[in-house]
Amino acid sequence: MADLRCRGCKVLFNNQKSKNQHIGASPSCLNFYDKESTHFSAHPESSSRQPRPQLPIDPILSPPFSHQPIPYRDSDEPTYDLPSPSRASHPHPDENPPKRRRVMIEEVEDVDTNEAWAHEKFPRPVATMQGSGVTAFKDQLTEQKSMREQPYSPFRDRKEWGLVKWLMRRTTQTGVDEYLKLEITRDVTKPSFKHKGSMLKKVDLLPVGPTWNVDDIKVTGDLRGPKEEFLTEDLELWRRNPVECIADLLGNTAFKDFIVYEPVKIKRNGQRYYSEMCTGDWWWKIQSRLPHGATVASVVLASDKTQLSVFRGDKTAWPVYLTLANIDKEVRRKPSSHASVLLGYIPVAKLACFADATRSDAQQRLFHACMKLLLAPLIKAGKDGVLMTCADGLIRHVYPILAAYVADHPEQCLIACCKENRCPRCTVPRDSRGEETSYPLRNHQVTLDLLSQSQATEDNVPELESQGVRTSAPHPFWAELPHTDIFATISPDILHQLHKGVFKDHLVEWVSKVVGRTELDRCFASLPQCHGLRHFKTGISTLTQWTGAEAKEIEKVLLALLVGRVDPAVVSAVKALIDFIYLAQYHVHSETTLARLREALSAFHCYKDVFIQLEIREQFNIPKLHALLHYLEAIRSLGCLDGLNMETSERLHIDFTKAAYRASSRNEYTAQMTTWLQRQEALVRREAYLAWALSTIDEEVDPGEESSDDESDKDQDETAGDEDADARSAGKAPVGSEYDDAQEAEYKTLKLLLASNVRRAYQLPLTPSARRVSLSDLSTRYGAIDFLADLRAYMTTYLPSALPPNEYNTYDVFHDINILTPASRYFDNSKRICKVRASPAKPRVGHRRPAPPRFDCGLFVVDEDLHRREGKLNGVCAARIRVIFHLPSHLGYTPHALLYVQWFRPFRGPEQHSGLYTTSHSTSNKARRHSIVSASTLLRSCHLIPKYGPDDVDPDWTTDTVLDAPTDFFLNTYIDFAMFHELSFPDRAE
Incomplete structure (x- = not known):
């Protein structure tokens, strides 16, 4: 009979499958069995004293990777002369070790040594410690200990805390009351709260982050009412203090190992590399303007209008998000990490009090006025700095500076106070945007002077037209932000400029006209499938709603469909543009890859006239195509663009806007949305605190004592269902919770595989x-x-x-x-x-x-x-x-x-x-x-x-x-x- 006790943690399981899943998901137990297997391999005589364990995962025990030749030869096509195989890696059939699920083929080799990489630090003191502080988590733990409260307070225990999280995230408030009225809830679960009101009171006792404020804004229009009075519209601006949000992010203990405080230039073999914003030129330049020992908080803003309801299109929100480039971009890209915060909601107003001719200008003034209120605290903080307790417990003198603003093209032009047929970053003439010619960036002070001149005189200012400046907002929100060049902060938008812009809106349309939509659809429908690749059963012409995901899938296959079907120049142009799209998404760039990025864009401009010759286009005066010229300079300045992508903002809409709206009554919903969001953030904050606090409490236990290891995991493993031997026979997959457990274990072991130090x-x-x-x-x-x-x-x-x-x-x-x-x-x-x-x-x-x-x-x-x-x-x-x-x-x-x-x-x-x-x-x-x-x-x-x-x-x-x-x-x-x-x-x- 098989031994059902894990020898790593001594837990007894109901069946072999549960034991295997446990070992595959537990690094400590896996490591125990790995060492034991190595011992058996080195000392085969010990196998007679104790049976070999049946391992779900085991590093390879045989000699290093040996390749076997293909056992055939053919004189009419080339083959490789293959070395004779080594039979040392194939033991005698009587030796029957366990089958392995994970096998390491090659150990890591050519690992970059510290000597190969050069880190050039800033030449003077940066991020100097001003003292030691107390993080919010440590303060909470101290308070709970002084009050003799258990970590899950104000809830009774871990189980009740889990119930509250489930109720808050998975049910409506009506559903909470219905659940609490069930007999099984009252008689068996017996929570410490009897209805949703008492539960929400307890939730509201949890520590929260920056609080919400509302400003009443009265807009006076240019239309008159029946009594000749000017019509007005009352609006609300919901906002949080950005300095408090920055302090909250910098002080979040969960980000302790993922925060940088100083700029650095990274080189290898004399070649510079760019990745995080701290490796770019912007941070280095800003640091040189600040006092010795200052710490830069690199503020990244993002804003984007979004529909709140599928069936009622008049429900729209305009959220503004804030994050810090000090936090690793890999962390920032994950919504579950909560490294981005909702800073406020800009009011979306119809402004019916304005005439049609002036309404657009009024909306631009409203946007800048609201953003000025939102960001006002950054002016003083950016000039004088603020003492903040950081995630590592040290106090630093922090200067919050706007580093990047992520938005789509219309909103970029709104921010830059320029017309939408112009570039928000540079002064390229309107009719020259289709050429590969670089123009000077817009100048912060020159633009402010032009806006002032437009207000001081009724005469036309020639420079306004030549630079495409829009004068409807003479006092832009960025005018007084310290150390901010708003035009340089406007970052490229991979989602709207590349995937949904030059590729979907233009390149796919051009190619469809060249090949023919019907024939192109047949190509897509007949493509062989591959895991991870979407198959378009009826082609792509029937797609009614494109997202970035569809564009990415089509980018993977489009080029190969065209070879031999279209003019070779079309193939070369398509290849160049897709190469550019792929290169722009790199998470790390070197001078070599940046040169390839530039070469790809130059190649497209070299071949693009073929679309004019085929009468597909008359010109290439396309704003999003011109924007590609700015990718190279943006990467060198702000780091790689995967950390500054609208895709992250689009995903944040789900958590911060759409889900909040669905939880409201749909009437005066903004106030309800902010309340719901604050409670959800309180749950997330408490989860992070508990993960930190419980690990801290565990560290205080004498290491010589044996403590219970992962109570919840043990419960799950011990209650796993019996193995169904016939479940997968004849290719049938098991169903039910047992299959879910297998999938979860599979996912965990894949994560272990990613973390393994193998090639x-x-x-x-x-x-x-x-x-x-x-x-x-x-x-x-x-x-x-x-x-x-x-x-x-x-x-x-x-x-x-x-x-x-x-x-x-x-x-x-x-x-x-x-x-x-x-x-x-x-x-x-x-x-x-x-x-x-x-x-x-x-x-x-x-x-x-x-x-x-x-x-x-x-x-x-x-x-x-x-x-x-x-x-x-x-x-x-x-x-x-x-x-x-x-x-x-x-x-x-x-x-x-x-x-x-x-x-x-x-x-x-x-x-x-x-x-x-x-x-x-x-x-x-x-x-x-x-x-x-x-x-x-x-x-x-x-x-x-x-x-x-x-x-x-x-x-x-x-x-x-x-x-x-x-x-x-x-x-x-x-x-x-x-x-x-x-x-x-x-x-x-x-």
């Missing part, structure tokens, strides 16, 4: 997707022709003393495999995992729709030495994966999972205009080549796109069958950033 690895699901699959099913349902012959060939090479497989053997099969690709300094770690599926068709079960087969392609290393030496696609071939399986235990043991694959030829190219590599089916005697290989040779997933050519799309090509078509295929180098960075440039990627 390459793969991970299989917790349990096989289908058990005991017969040879007949492998052939008919998975398409694994000659599976038995290929397996015998593999075992003859690697397990020569094992029993040969026969037609009666069955196999445990997995329907997907996660692959950890090598890390890149240019992208987040979260982008390293890709998935390959090998799943047969699934019939309709009840109301569940039938699922088509999914057999993805992957890149396999067939010549390790060549690939290590020359990189890119050297020593690499593509193959379509049909089966992922383990050998039955009686046949022998392999340290890796095995894959049945169908091969493609070595890559050719790249193609002259698109830069895409081509391949085709690898055949022998007119039949597809196939073999069985080790999962250790799988480099990553890949996406192959058929070469459509000038003719109409073959009607027999569908998304499920096109990979079997006898045609050439392009390797999609735009499927993700890692593939793009590695293959899109002639020299080897850095």
